[in-house]
Amino acid sequence: MPQPRVMLVVTGDDFGYCPRRNQGIVDCFQAGGISNVSLLVNGCAAKEAADLAKRHNIPIGLHANLSEGIPVCPQASTLTTQRGFFHGKMGFRQALERGQLSMKQVELELRAQVGLFRELTGHLPHHMDGHQHVHVLPGVREVFAQVLSDLRIPFTRVPVEPGQHSGPALPAHLQRFYAQVEKDALDSIPVFTRYGIRWPDVYLGLTTMGRNMSVPNLQRALGHALAAEPSSATTSGGASGPNQPVVTAELMVHPGYPSGPQEGGCGEGPDDFSRSADRQHELSVLRDPALLALYSRERVQLCAFKDI
Template identity: 35%
Template structure:
């Protein structure tokens, strides 16, 4: 059975340095898709790079960092300074019922429309910055918006056997398991709105310094075997001759602490060399040989539309 691996570079547009690294990974055949942030200092540069290359363009929906794209003065989605509330701040307020979901709908619509203005067409896929697209309260609005714009693809961030990967930083474990649980609950919502995802997913456990060739090989093969096993017992999928897996990655070059990003600079991950490390691992001869030996073809999200 053919195995199609969709390798996505997240945070395209964050800065010129991030863009440089993503394009280097693309030109080396290490990634095929990139998810665009619309409210960053490198957004316009990223748009130009999309237009001059075959890199598959997606939207990285952002409700947690920087300033909104929409021109409405939101009351509950942002701080008094008109800045998103952050990865944990927004989740906390959503859980407490303190966010007006009409504002969520308006900002999602504004970002899709802005993307269309910049690229001239709808994104091939939309995923969520910091996985915000699967958050309860957001996911229903998100799925309906994609369906309305005839966008058929999103990310399903469920990486199996995360607890059996001892290298994962315990600091992130609870967040990762929360993401997986919310994604599983989002699945029927995506299905109802005719939104497709890859058969499997990897990348939570292999970000930055946690990425090595051996670990990547392990999680990718594990994901494909799991997908093939599930397919074998699903009659509606037994006619297919392939399985798909999305690998989430974060290639790039370090962004300065005081410039780039969301106008005020970068966080520790953005400033570190961990993203260069990802480029080196992803584009290594070791990984390219692994793909050949295991009947894996690196592709873009467009494979899911066939």
């Protein structure tokens, strides 16, 4: 490929969630559809996932989880229900708003998950993001940034998607949730900047999840990356060509094969999204020759975080 216009990290989230998710992600990586994975260390198939990443040389980071399943740290009492499970995507947010969560326990859990990641993979994560975007929430973002800074984990995800409000029509509850994620992510930028944390110039993925993923929708989303200006404030500055800097971007995706009824999860079994056909739909689109041809035509080069 000639000098790329965009260096694109395509991250397969939820690696380790179940064996069928793992297999779908590996198949997608081998087909050139993703270039990076994010591991749920409390997923029921996390060890298998880490072993697969080693075997296939898949760049791997940590998908920090404070909202689904069983915590890694036994001292995470405020983060769990009486049954010992995390509060859930919305339950975590509600408990946070009510001031019921200990930020010290958030820190202990994040550090425990990094420790387990290192135990499973043999190295620290090169990037760390948040399952269900918990890492950009008020209070959590400061703890998250401190942990990354202390452990010298250089990259994270800032889920502010250009064109989010002009993308495909979404149900009202998703519109509200994504709007709040965007606000929280924008509020996280000064915090992450202060701690020296980096992220790609452009984030993509909220408007192309599940059934909304298609080659035309991905082309629309990529158009925002192709039109973006590189930002030395948010990237390492390492991706540059002889004439002009290259835009860096991350595309968040969720490929896989549907989980069996009682197969997978982080201790509570698989959720509806995992059991649906949406994961396999994403897998099919990401491997579509038309999408791979689009990357080539637009000089979009898939890469890992270490490459930017």
